[in-house]
Amino acid sequence: MGCKVVLIGGGSYNWTPTLAVDLFSRESLRGSELVLVDINREAAAEMKKYCDMMVQAAGAGWKVSVEDLDDALRDATVVCISISTGGLKAMDLDYHIPEKYGVYHTVGDSVGPGGISRTLRNVPVFLDIARKMEKICPDAWLVHVTNPLSQLTRAVCMETSIKCVGLCHNYAGTISMLADYFGVDTSEVNALCVGVNHFTWLKNITVKGKPAENELSAERYVEYFNNRHGILATNTTDDVIQKELVGRNMDYYFNFVLFELLGYFPVGTSNHVAENLPFYCNDEEILKKYHIRRKGVLPRRQLLVDKKVAEIREILSGKKPLPEIKPSNEALSVIVESLYTGKPSTCIAAMPNRGQVSNLPDDVIVETWVYADGSGIYPVMSGEIPEYLTGYMQAVIDEQEATVKAAITGDRNLVVRGMHVSPQLMNKEAARQLADELLYAHRDYLPQFFK
DSSP, X not given: OOOEEEEXXXXXXXXXXXXXXXXXXXXXXXXXXXXXXXXXXXXXXXXXXXXXXXXXXXXXXXXXXXXXXXXXXXXXXXXXXXXXXXXXXXXXXXXXXXXXXXXXXXXXXXXXXXXXXXXXXXXHHHHHHHHHHHHHOTTSEEEEXXXXXXXXXXXXXXXOSOEEEEOXXXXXXXXXXXXXXXXXXXXXXXEEEEEETTEEEEEEEEETTEEOGGGOOHHHHHHHHHHOOSOOOOSSTHHHHHHHOSSOOXXXXXXXXXXXXXXXXXXXXXXXXXXXXXXXXXXXXXXXXXXOOOOOOTTHHHHHHHHHHHHHHHHHTTXXXXXXXOOOSOSHHHHHHHHHHOOOEEEEEEEEOSSSSTTSOTTSEEEEEEEEETTEEEEOOOXXXXXXXXXXXXXXXXHHHHHHXXXXXXXXXXXXXXXXXXXXXXXGGGHHHHHHHHHHHTGGGOTTTOO
16 A cells, blocks of 8 residues: 655645655655645646656656645655745845845845745744644655744744654765865765754765875865866756856855854855854855855745746657656655664664754754654764854854744744844844834734734
């Protein structure tokens, strides 16, 4: 018979094809069921047709359907959420409103005023889903890929009994880059990973089992970058965005600079890393100096979405062939296979701190290696946050904690507190005004603040 995977946000033209093909590619999951749930029923219906094509091409034997949430959750094994409450227009406001207060977001989806705002919108939706799961499928795991990863995981674990982890592909992307830098296969690069999502750091980096830190330098990275041709493929959903960027971007230059300064290598491209370090995101000239790219939202991301939609519709109509069926480096299918079959696996995941990061508070969401099998998902003990980084890390956690509590309670003072402790907002006197402006801009998605 097989397992049942529910994908909420299943109408995504970017995420669904990747996550679905990963599931369909695992032989042990043959005969399972994928249920797509989306507020855009038309998009979900198109993605069902696309998934059916992939199932047939792969000979995977999966059943794919589109259902309402309550029906979808019945007998679910794993529930995956990939959503963005308010969509690209809301994200664009998160990105640009803080600019008036000297905050130049490079991503705007995890920390700082943009991350706070996105948390406030997404938490109520996540909690509604988790509370439905408590009633309908209390034994299912909630495994999500939605930003802000740490805060949403924290809210579910704080307020419900549902078992929840968050998955991010930044580690896979960073290892892909380092493997290319060293000229080896990705399987030959290993490291411990500690921190919070989009602010994790690599310790004990080895290449073919030998310490590699002495070979990491910004100068060598520039040389490597100038000598490489083509686009660095990470085999994650980020590749879709990377292909559309204008020009070549030294997305990891800042990482090498920080490694030379601090002795540890940050995970993820520089735009995510920089948002946790206030000096680098409050001056446009500094951003340019360290090759820190501002991703932006509209119209660029909408153009990417439109292009992906057009491509999939051409495939559905037979004008273009279905791409080769091959799995990505996203971790969802790995986790599903382990939970359903009992086959042991390891991956990077965000989950409550139970001592896996020894010098961070209990229960806050940390990102490390985890071990999964048929009995559950368990953290791998990974030691301390490196010296010199604990202050930065605690400031980010303090911001997250205030924001999650604000999202749950609708307490405006906690939003202001989150803004005030945020490393990104240098002008602390503007905390209340910025909080009020973002709350008002997103009032349609914030019922907890506008009763």
